[in-house]
Amino acid sequence: DVQMTQSPPSLSASVGDRVTITCRASQFIMNYLNWYQQKPGKAPKLLIYTTSTLRGGVPSRFSGGESGTDFTLTISSLQPEDFATYYCQQTYTSPPTFGQGTKVEVK
Amino acid sequence: QVQLVQSGTEVKKPGASVKVSCRASGYTFRNYGMSWVRQAPGQGLEWMGWISASNGDTQFAQKFQGRVTMTTDTSTSTAYMELRSLRSDDTAVYYCATGLSASAHFLCLDTWGQGTLVTATS
Numbered sequence: 001d002v003q004m005t006q007s008p009p010s011l012s013a014s015v016g017d018r019v020t021i022t023c024r025a026s027q028f029i030m031n032y033l034n035w036y037q038q039k040p041g042k043a044p045k046l047l048i049y050t051t052s053t054l055r056g057g058v059p060s061r062f063s064g065g066e067s068g069t070d071f072t073l074t075i076s077s078l079q080p081e082d083f084a085t086y087y088c089q090q091t092y093t094s095p096p097t098f099g100q101g102t103k104v105e106v107k
Numbered sequence: 108q109v110q111l112v113q114s115g116t117e118v119k120k121p122g123a124s125v126k127v128s129c130r131a132s133g134y135t136f137r138n139y140g141m142s143w144v145r146q147a148p149g150q151g152l153e154w155m156g157w158i159s160a161s162n163g164d165t166q167f168a169q170k171f172q173g174r175v176t177m178t179t180d181t182s183t184s185t186a187y188m189e190l191r192s193l194r195s196d197d198t199a200v201y202y203c204a205t206g207l208s209a210s211a212h213f214l215c216l217d218t219w220g221q222g223t224l225v226t227a228t229s
Contacts, residue, residue, distance in 0.1 A: 032212055034211075034215045036216075043220065044144075044152065044202075044216070044219060049208070049211040050212070055208075055217065087151065087152055089152075094166055094214070095166070095169070097154070100151050
């Protein structure tokens, strides 16, 4: 199975901060990398798919990118509703695998 | 609107089976598949498997092979996931989820159910 390693596991930030989360794949996954946001007690919500395509309705402060086997989720200016846990997921090979998650907390 | 509505909380004894349902609405059920993802308390997301609603083809994560059954009923637009021989570490929230976007991979999950808590305890 492809291992997805997210970093950091958690981070503290303030409203307005620029936040970047990284996800590294253990092998080549092309651009089949998705990002989800999950709030406590709720189902995950898809934000970005195929590395950088923003899902309809997702604010433009969210963006995705890649550099080799490293993929990034960037929030350009953190808003109060963005405090949540974020997961990456590869869908290049089965089984699709998720990163361990990054919890974005209030500083 | 597109919606997945799951069955309610289950409490089972170790060794028992549990069957969770997921009723879809707002889209043509038979044209898409359904994944099942679980999340143990305080833990991350774990994909369990997928079933095609059109022909019943399945893919399972290896750790669940032989212990999980996924089925669909196109007459009621409902997907089912049955997990047998429950252990305490199967205690988790179980989600059904599907990918409806034509421009994304079918295992990229843009629509989720609300989750079903399954507790395996003696």
